[in-house]
Amino acid sequence: MKTPLAWLNLVHEKTRLVAAIAGVVFAVLLVFMNLGFMGALSLTASQIYEQMNADIFLYSPKTLEITTSEPFPIERIYQAAGIKGVKRVMPLYVGYVQWKNPETRVNRAMFSYGFNLNDPVFKLPELSDPETLRRLQQPDTVAFDRQSRPEFGPQDIGIQTELDRRSVEIVGQYSLGGGFAADGTVIMSDQNYRRYFDPRPLSTIDFGLIQIEEGVDPQQMVDMLDKILPEDVAVMTQAQLTERERVYWLTNTSIGFIFSLGVGVAVIVGVVIVYQVLYTDISNHMIEYSTLKAMGYGRWFLFGIVLQEALILAILGYIPGFALAMGLYDLTIKATAGTLPVGMTLQRAVFVLILTVMMCCLSGLVSVQKAVNADPAEVFS
């Protein structure tokens, strides 16, 4: 029977094995957390657009991301409406406005969406309720995002407070989330938007949402709109706009930079820890390895053992790391009141697994040099 040398080498020293696994666990955890925060950045960006009922978006080329949008003339969507293949066009108004927490009386910047309530702008089921829509039509009313930070105060229907020093009543609720840029959102009718964002007129809009007929290719429609419309608007499909927003957050803000650095650092930590473990193991078993060599085992055999050890460490570290990351993701969502949607994706789980295996194998290969190059004669001399 073959001796599972790699396994026996590892379990020989229980305490150190535990510490080694703990090291890998934390490296895995660090990678997961940084990737999770990075993912939350892009998820919140895509979440918002994916909740919108539109295939194509018009926006000003000066718009950096959704919360720093520049208005453009509403005529652009009317121009688009005249093109064959366009089913429906809808204006969307957005902006920050100060929300007063009715309990603490402290103001906080609230991100607001305004649109014509007859337009199905959002896919949110709560907004198709006729009673909510009827109440949102009334002056000085909003629907409140359940995923707003607790600092905004109670979210119950019927709560009255102030929005930009004007009375406001919550008449509905929905779940959307704003992410890093906005940690609280409200939805209001375009008429109320006009009231709260005075003096801004409704004739300039932040986003133009376009639905196309079935069977029309969105990309061809984007190209056509791009050609027909003046240069004060940019045209993109939903997927392109989501990607643009994601790229903005990851490359044009300090936060994106920090998290990418975090992932890199975590991987180095993993390499260093696993290297320490394997190197110690090899130093301790130098005599045994040399004996194996003297007996005629080839260098590939030694490589194989160390790689197996590395793989075992990778997998034993990955599993608890994964579980802990899930726990910390939950904790993060709770601690940020759902405004930071860190969640595990299959893609990330697989990516980190591969990264962990590569990290461990790399340290394995570095540490095995000593044993491979050793001359049995010297070791025993």
Next chain:
Amino acid sequence: MPLPLRLPPRYTVLPWFNLTHDKRHLLTAIGGVAFAALLMFIFLGFKNALYDSQIQLLQRLNGDIVVINKIKENMFVPEQFARRRLYQAQAFDGVEDAYPIYIAVGNWKNPDSKKVIPLRVIAFNPDDPVLPLPGIVNQTDTLKLPWTTVIDGRSRSEVGPTEAGITTELMEQQINVVGNFSLGTDFAAGNGNIVMSDQNFIRYFARLGPEKDSRTLSTVDIGLLTVAPGSDVSGLVDVLRDRLPDDVAIFSKDEFALRERIYWEENTNIGFVFSLLTSMSFVVGIILVYQILYTDVADHWAEYATLKAIGYTNGHLLMIVIQEAMVLALIGFIPSVIVSYLLYDSAAEATGLLLQMTTERALNIFIATVIMCLVSGAIAVRKVLIADPADVFG
């Protein structure tokens, strides 16, 4: 390795010999400790950078007392108050001067790429010593000319070139850059800053068209009061709070900066994210150092057992490992400080954030490194303490 110290005969510096016995091993160990410390430096550095950047503008302001609109809970909130409150404040005993500061976000055209991005515009009377930074104070006269500004040299690269002499557009009107200063970005000014005179401020922001809130000089974003030498600042703050109308809030400059910092630490997602990452880096450090010390103990297993057999107590052995841990902490800390210094520099360059290495922070991380090493040393030595020499040689 000969030791440069003259030590009493029969005294062996065991911890030192243990560490230096295997050079390659020693290097790895120092590398490990340095890396653990570096990890803390990185995450703590970013955490502090985000907060420091937030308040650096406030700290550079040349005043003792800050007056703001009551509902301006943080620098993000674009709410102004009436300038006459500053005139009222000026009438109080002890208040020497009152300076109005106007802040707005303006669309800046990158002169190279022609892309428009938002910049924070800070405006005041150039004769008032509001922001005494080199590059601003020596441009007092040129700033008084129409359509001039000085730009923050630490703005993000998307802003474009920041040399004097550049002509570009702000709010779709021409603007001439006459110099630059050094401030840096924060959350409210993610791309950078420019400074101009109050007269130029109304040139750009007083006629914004019907769809936007136009600005006048009669509403102020931040009011800055300087007090006469020897006055009691906190007493004066209390008096002003009591006497001035309720539509303004009054803080000493330190209170104001602290309030801003607390807002970011406690009421935003960023604060949570970085506290989590910093505490994780400490745990990772302990594991890393434990690995190193454990390896050392395991390598000298027989020697430790021999020491025990010839009568050394557990206390002696503990001392040896603890001393090793301390030496590693000391030596490992030095390269980590140097590397973080370089890293801070390049990260500050890349992000425009203010990454500061203060003595206090370096000291805190040094203490954390020592604790890290001691904790891991204490765990690593456990096995030696319970070992029976007879077993080892058996």
